[in-house]
Amino acid sequence: MMDAAHELARRLARQAEAVCRHYLSAGRRQGHYWQVGDVRNTPGRSMFVRLRNSAKGPAGKWTDAATGEHGDLLDVIREARGLSHFTDVVAEAEMFLRLPSTSQSKEALHRRTQCSSRDPVISARRLFAAAQPIPGTIVETYLRNRGITALHDSGSLRFHQRCYYRPDAHGLIQPLPAMIAGVTDLRGRIMGIHRTWLAPDGAGKAAIATPRRAMGYLLGHAVRFGGTDDVMAAGEGIETTLSVRTALPNLPMAAALSAAHLAAIAFPPGLRRLYIVRDSDPAGDKARDSLIARANAAGLEAIVLSPALGDFNEDLQTLGVDALLAGLRCQLAPEDVSRFMMLSR
Incomplete structure (x- = not known):
């Protein structure tokens, strides 16, 4: 089931810039990164989302230099949309990717919350x-x-x-x-x-x-x-x-x-x-x-x-x-x- 969660995150990472333009619209591209204030789409410059795979790490990973928060594009969707349940995050991600809704991926992502990045x-x-x-x-x-x-x-x-x-x-x-x-x-x-x-x-x-x-x-x-x-x-x-x-x-x-x-x-x-x-x-x-x-x-x-x-x-x-x-x-x-x-x- 965790494989389904990782696969959904990988699919989002392949379209990292499109995800950022949609959910982090207050930011802008700076080289190989998307720069914005924070994961809740506040204007600013402290959060960086990697747009391409590189020696520094895979695409879709992000870090907020001001708070130490970090995560992937599923976390971006959760925070930017203010979603409290991961089943809702899954539904939102699948809608963005135009994928059919699957109960397996919902269950996997619900379990994934136990391993999510630091709770803000x-x-x-x-x-x-x-x-x-x-x-x-x-x-x-x-x-x-x-x-x-x-x-x-x-x-x-x-x-x-x-x-x-x-x-x-x-x-x-x-x-x-x-x-x-x-x-x-x-x-x-x-x-x-x-x-x-x-x-x-x-x-x-x-x-x-x-x-x-x-x-x-x-x-x-x-x-x-x-x-x-x-x-x-x-x-x-x-x-x-x-x-x-x-x-x-x-x-x-x-x-x-x-x-x-x-x-x-x-x-x-x-x-x-x-x-x-x-x-x-x-x-x-x-x-x-x-x-x-x-x-x-x-x-x-x-x-x-x-x-x-x-x-x-x-x-x-x-x-x-x-x-x-x-x-x-x-x-x-x-x-x-x-x-x-x-x-x-």
């Missing part, structure tokens, strides 16, 4: 556990430098003094200070983490090529602030979401980390109204429209919160907290103004 969820949980709470650290300095003062219920954020960063597969690993954000499911289980490498004094992000990277299973999950309630807000970035929380300190919020993930965020049980914290760009508009449609289909009221400038952190830093308060107040449902808004500083 386990790695994410270990990294989060190794970090410390943010009070008194440069993470707090970094956020306050961006005008963010609502740091209550911020247990999803931590500080790591020496979080490894590698610019690419051939670069040297650097231990740098970082903000670690726990990405959780609706039950509060960490499914991934998001790293923001910082300058040593917390004045801003570190002066590196890609100061933000994620690891783990992000689809449907989020970085959460505050407990579950019947009303919540969901946005893209951590800083954008916390900027809104500076004005609405009692409103539960979730940062999905990207426009694509915002569009796919899971709705907690009991939710009746969703505020969509949008960014003013084409990706933000697309995420807004998709999330409104999903919310309406689920019987939820969806209300869009729009910034005056590019995003709410830009509003907070450029226009000030008073302007942010005024801009949000007129967009809220009337009953939520007194319930969630900070009416005085």
